[in-house]
Amino acid sequence: MTSIQQRIDQVRQQIHAAETCYQRAPGSVALLAVSKTWPLEDILAAARAGQACFGENYVQEAVAKIDACPIELEWHFVGHIQSNKSRDIASRFDWVHSIDRLKLARRLSEQRPDPLAPLNICLQVNISGEASKSGLRPDEVLTLAGPISELPRLRLRGLMAIPAPMADFAGQRAMFRQVRELQDRLIAQGLALDTLSMGMSDDLEAAIAEGATLVRIGTAIFGARDYAKIQRGA
Template identity: 45%
Template sequence: MTIADNLHQVQQQIEDASKMASRTANSVTLLAVSKAQEINKIEQLYQAGQKLFGESYLSEALGKIAALRDYPIEWHFIGPIQSNKTREIAQHFAWVQSVDRVKIATRLSAQRMPNQAPLNVLAQVNLFGESSKKGANREQLPELLAAIHELDNLTLRGIMSLPPATTDPAQQNSQFREINAVFKQFQNQYSTMDTLSIGMSGDMIAAINQGSTMVRVGTALFGERPPNWKERIKAN
């Protein structure tokens, strides 16, 4: 199958899942996770109709953004954010989905260029206490959302979450239902919140069933990453 075929297949899966959830397919946005993927594959996927791409590693992402600058791609940063990387992230991305603390939000707002539109931001939440994952917990989330909302050069668009991995559909639905409940709670408070970024290749059906408005899909679109991709990124 070609990359274009993969895209059509994933789009069909989203459409089918949306119908099962009594939703329209255009209520769910597809973000192509392109970390560790070759530039020519991103170009092929773009030419097949995909316009939103997500990157997790800044140095790798900057090279891709420069190489593909002639394409009006909407770039999303979805990886962990270090304080010394915020300036480049603020200036080169349209969206940041992984803001997990007030300090990072404040730096992103201060370092956004004056001629740029406000940066679209999702607060990353960690509702299930996984120490291996970033994200604000339930107690930290209200302060984080308020800070993002109040900062001049940011627009609070919603929340992103990575729940514990499981292949059990019942558990997937339960976790996503809990995240969606938190999203709806704060959506009533902040009118700009319209995006719930949950669900990846292995659990996007359950995520869509529980209200996801954006799914993040990588290998189902691009194919497997190179076996040495982590070493290659570290070398950069």
Template identity: 50%
Template sequence: MTPQLTDKYMVTIAERLTSAYARIAVAAKNAQRNSNEITLLAVSKTKPSADIIAAYKHGQRQFGESYVQEAVDKIAQLHAYSDIIWHFIGPIQSNKSALVAANFAWVQSVDRIKIAKRLNSQRPADKAALNVLIQVNISNEEAKSGCQLNEVAELASFINQCEQLTLRGLMAIPAKSDDITTQTQYFKQLQTCFDKLQTQYPQVDTLSMGMSNDVEAAISAGSTMVRIGTDIFGTRT
């Protein structure tokens, strides 16, 4: 059954989405970029389907999820909203890769050949190739997923040879910092890697970096996709 929404509930999500897009527009203008070059991915992990519907009714179509079973349940519940583009942005466990391969249009968190190989073999033949971003552990945090910068070339080459995968670019979640200089330093490193990747693979067009706390630094460094959750859907429980 489709969740029911109150007008008040929808306005809240709508206002937050409007603010998020306005923030992107200002950051793009300050960076002398066109805001149309930057996609907003609404991160809806842990949030109910009703939140997603509210954002959808305000024009949002791209949503990011991090927990496989939760996401698959929501995708099934919202199957009538066939133009939603679902992105998986969380760590991928081998025993959950088949569900990711079958249910998402994008996977932003591929960080090793083993997972790329599984996604390629498990992608249903009747679906378009899975759009893939390589996740880079740009700030070298031990507890964080992502390959190292010097591993990107080998992983990109492997993905590019997979018939059921399409290499689209890079993603990173740098160490949290309120210092814009530190934020920019990490993002510039990823941008340099991205620029090199584009010279080798013409289909590469997506640099996913920047979240609620560092959107401005990410956009100034060339991000083409920012992932915003809390500023749209509120604090997670």
């Protein structure tokens, strides 16, 4: 059976190959291991392989892992945020990738404890316009990025997107290109953004080709999830 160490090595090789192919600087694309639904023992196995950043979708599950984790890791919340869970997210995570409301950003700003560094956030863009997905429309991003960037206890780092699945590489690139161009417009308006959180196991290469600085990989590291057996604890 392929180990988590071997899978992480394979993903890192894919990232490095894409960086080389698309003339990205070596090491310019970070790996976020999406560990939702996987036990702490698997996270620690990935940590032993040199992985330090982990993404979680379900608050109660994530907090239990964070509390039990014996080592210091960087925790990213990548799921939809329920208002009644915002305090735990504000106090327990280092990053939030799924900001899609000004009201929510204000809550996180108010609830971030003073002793902690500002909470790194990304605005989630619904770039494909899917009714089933959360996220801001591109025009909403342009309107809200400025006010959100001024909130205390938060640091707006960039954009996150999960485009609709596409089988063809050109179509994948086209979606990610729209996200990059949207971020370029925000930077031109004076916002200091440095993060494009986009690309997963099936479209990693296309995302890197279009400027991703962080790819969110779960299945290729931990394996396929059996959701029928999962208690989400969201």
